[in-house]
Amino acid sequence: MLDPRRFRQDPEAIAEALKIRGFELDLATYHDLEDARHTLQTELETLQHERNVKSKHIGVAKQQGEDITPLVAEVGDLGSRLDALRDKFQQIQESLHDFLLHVPNLPDASVPPGDSEEENVELRVWGKRPEFDFEPKDHVELAGTSLDFEASVRISGSRFSVLKGNLAKLHRCLIQFMLDVHIEEHGYEELYVPFIVNRETMTATGQLPKFEDDVFFVRGEIDRFLIPTAEVPITNMVRDQILDFSELPLLYVSHTPCFRRESGSHGKDTRGLIRVHQFEKVELVHITHPDASWEALETLTRHAETILQRLGLPYRAVVLCGGDLGFAAAKTIDLEVWLPGFDRYREVSSCSNFVDFQARRAQARFRPDPTARTELVHTLNGSGLAIGRTLLAILENYQRADGTVQLPEVLIPYMGGVEVLQF
């Protein structure tokens, strides 16, 4: 959520800044709500004050043994007038809050203009794309029966996967490898977190209220949702917390499954592991001092890149243009791995700085020094990396003419000495 004060001060400037991401701010509605809020609030508070004063008088009079009936009469219908006014005020407050919850974050000044993916700007390219003296296969062809979509369709439906044998093991080892690097070399603290979360948690990170159609809902006594990314539970570690200055930055890493409805992507990426309802990720989250978040975005992105480099996978880093930017992000750098089977780069990590946007929704604060007022922290996250897509990138980049796959050096110890995958 954007700062309501800043909003009040200059909504036109905010509307202008949001145009970069192609968001049309409904200024008329905003002004209507804000004006109504202001009028009602003043009116309500005056009336409340009146009631408080009179009630206090009654208390004093009663204690002194005076007759309070005339005083009670004087309060008259104040109560019912207050009730009516409070209802109206709360309704407006709710509408205004809801309005603000639907407004995306302001893009950082460095975010390039553009409407779609095509206008993202390449920052750097790493690694040499493999050259094959044969026609490279995609991961579905390569994995053969180790990737059992017939089973996953029977078990759950389309867009799920069943991995078998060494392919399933490689999938598990990738998780282990990534966690080890981030914990032992990059200094992250590992977390194990819930995969089913409540509405408040989903609202804090920005998935709700706007994107309820994109996530899986769990039926029950209270509303709960399957996490679409580990960012949700991890960032909510600091929801409603007041951290000490000395605790920052917090660096968390966690491996979780991610569940997505993919409701807007019918017919898109239907082949293989590229776009599924359930996949695994190792996620990096930074909770930082507001002055440190831009540097942290660099650090976090480099940490994710380290994984690709260790695995010897060619990739490029792109900065997302305004039109491709996610709802809560101020700036995002995507890491895209080269996929020979698709003859293109595909996203394996998305590293974002949310500045205070999520922190405000989450009321995640810190105290700069013992006497100071609390301030909002900044939050960042990025995949380090998406497991399924990394797995298929390994298959496609390391494939050989005979259909076997040579494993990257760093994974061999994890695989118990297995150097080549045969399917």
Add this chain to the structure above:
RNA sequence: GGAGAGGUGGCCGAGCGGUUGAAGGCGCUCCCCUGCUAAGGGAGUAUGGGCAGAAACCCAUCGAGGGUUCGAAUCCCUCCCUCUCCGCCA
């Protein structure tokens, strides 16, 4: 699943219908005193909002939401959560 006890500030904890945003303690900040140390004295110390900011003033907030009342931390209802005992269970 059954029975019971609870949820109050950064933390502990009192209050159970009126001037209580909340005693007391711990912690923290500033000042004073004490030649170190230990200890002592004083003042201050929630969040959000009315309001860009400061002061003053005002409003709201005692797990959440409703209700009763002139007035609710306090009484009633619903929900959420925590703890203890029993049962069940990876």
